[in-house]
Amino acid sequence: MAETDDDVVPLRGGRITCGVVRIGDTVRRPASAASPFVAALLRLLERRGFSGAPRYLGRDQAGRDTFSYVPGWVPEKLRPWTDAQVASAGALARAMHEATRGSRLAGRHQVVCHHDLGPNNAVFQDGTPMAFIDFDMAAPGSPLEDVGYMAWLWCASSKADAPPVDSQAAQVRVLADAYGLAGPERAVLVDAMLERQARNVRFWAEAQAGSGTVEATRAQIADRIAWSRREHAHTAAHRGVFEAALA
Ligand SMILES: Nc1ncnc2c1ncn2[C@@H]1O[C@H](COP(=O)(O)OP(=O)(O)O)[C@@H](O)[C@H]1O
Ligand SMILES: [Mg+2]
Structure with a gap:
């Protein structure tokens, strides 16, 4: 046609x-x-x-x-999600990782990571995340790279109107449980969150310095760098609360 x-x-x-x-x-x-x-x-x-x-x-x-085309709704903005939504996203990420484990694409790494598993790359059907899209950043890696990023973008926020930190931390636990994160990995999940926040700062700083393939103005990129830094500072400041919820 x-x-x-x-x-x-x-x-x-x-x-x-x-x-x-x-x-x-x-x-x-x-x-x-x-x-x-x-x-x-x-x-x-x-x-x-x-x-x-x-x-x-x-x-x-x-x-x-x-x-x-995956029918449904893709959120454009970050916002708080219910425990059920977070749990569905965590289980979906686990199923995706398991489908890559031991494959040629994963190579010597544990799995293939998506590397951008925010709600903005999830398709919701009837309020439940049912699929991930936008695999451009996918590469072999450790599950913690994706779970750390999800713990940040689905559960934690430095915004003044965000849920209290102990609810954020409880939801990180919901994510870890739904993903089925093993004990040793749970013990470093907060480190993984911090690492992904720092990596986000670098990603946008490199975009600002470089190629121009990204669809954002200099001011938008500067905002994203500043926001990622605030998020990192928030996670670092409340590290004990997040770790206690995961223990
Ligand atoms: N396979 C798909 N099914 C449904 N919607 C999609 C699909 N791919 C992209 N979209 C929509 O297009 C938007 C942009 O696509 P995406 O692949 O996420 O690009 P970007 O790299 O700009 O984030 C998404 O936020 C989503 O709304
Ligand atoms: Mg996208």
């Missing part, structure tokens, strides 16, 4: 990639250096029966990567 302008719906929720569009029940994304790995990963997840990710459908005539 010919592609008319009416069929092409820009998808502007993301913060990174220019030119993501929906056409019918597919999503088209400009190809990037990450494309071959993402294609192989989504095919692996499909082969191993993981249903919480788009299917990779190949390149279209314009050379864009084509994915299945």
